[in-house]
Amino acid sequence: MVTRVTNQGPLTGVRVIELAGIGPGPFASMMLADLGADVVRVDRPGGGGFGAFPGDLLNRNRRSIAVDLKQPEGRDLVLDLVAGADALVEGFRPGVTERLGLGPDDCLAANPKLVYGRMTGWGQDGPLAQRAGHDIDYLALTGALHGVGRAGERPVPPMNLLGDYGGGGMMLALGVVAALYAVRGGAPGQVVDAAIVDGVSVLATQIHALRGIGLWQDPRGVNLLDGGAPFYDTYECADGRYVAVGALEPQFYAELVRLTGFPPDGGDGPQDAGAAAGGEALDRDDPANWPALRAAWARLFRTRTR
Incomplete structure (x- = not known):
């Protein structure tokens, strides 16, 4: 068992059992721990797995215990932990915890007031539910990946921040906190089923709204917030x-x-600063002027170091 400094925060007193995984599940557990929850991470003996490495900050602020979940005594140990916990977080493919005897029905039988948080990419059912996937795949099928990149160029993966952590782990953490609130108010135990494709679709709400009223174009890199506007972009300076x-x-x-x-x-x-402020000839709100304005801004920034 690895000890850690006692957390303080609004979730102080909340006990969470985390079945170790990668990416969004650990991120959700990290957020809960950072908010003060006492999170016990159940690791596989020997550790390992893609995305697991010593010193991973996603694993901060929680104790860890190695358990072989495929053995009956390992399952029973987790159920004992669940009986005294407020929440459980798992990120296996659909059906895995059920086969291990640690699915929602098993855990809620051990603790009827438990909040059972599940993290998947595609959801618990549907044609892709059993398929492996990564952040880039989820973004592609939601359409979010289409909007990230320069005009006329291919889409660019935004690291794994948008799917794994924004649409995935953060949504799961929010769902778990909301369910904890409901249970504290007298509701029975809850199952929180978070899927990255659902979460990313929610994150894209404003873009869909703008598109619906004609203020967002389908081509990438030509809109107000995607690098299309010259006054919402990045520029290279003289020092590179x-x-x-x-x-x-x-x-x-x-x-x-x-x-x-x-x-x-x-x-x-060269222009006098006062004249520049009051004598703007090119309407910056007209997208037809954006190429010329971008070129001019680029020239200006390249004359100075950052």
Whole structure:
């Protein structure tokens, strides 16, 4: 058993059993532990598995015990832990915990007030439920991956932040906390079934809304928030480093123009800062002007170090 510093936070006093996995499950358990929950991680003997490595920060703030879940005594030990816990988190493929005798029915029989949190990529059923997958696959099928990348180029995987951790682990953690609240209010034990494809689809709500009212185009890299707008993008400086510009609102854009002395017509000539702030010739809100404005901003940023 590995000890750790006692956590303090709004979930202090909550006991969570984590069946060790990779990616979104450990992230959800990390969030619960960071909020003060006492999380006991059930590892396989010898550890191992893709994504598991010494010093992994996803495994912070919890105790760990090695258990062979395929042995009856291992299953019974976990059920004993469950009996005194508030929640359990698992991230196996659908049906695995049921075959181990640790599915929702088994655990809720041991503890009727338990919150049982499940993390999958595709959901518990459906044509892809038993298929392996990674963040990039889930993003592809939800359509979210289509929107990440430069205009005219192929989609770019946004690391594994959007699917595994945003649409996956964070949604699971939210679901577990909500279920804990319900149980504390007198509800029976709960099963929280979180799927990455569902979570990513929820994260894309605003983009779907903008598309529905004609304010978002299907091609990537041509919209307000995807690198299409020259005032919401990154630029290379003279030293080869980069600056991120997020001047969405008109008043912030005007301040950026004033402080940099940006040519109001997008040209190359030197401009007085005051004239630049008040003499903007190119309408920045007209996408037809974005290529010229981007080229002018790029020229300006390349004249200075970061």
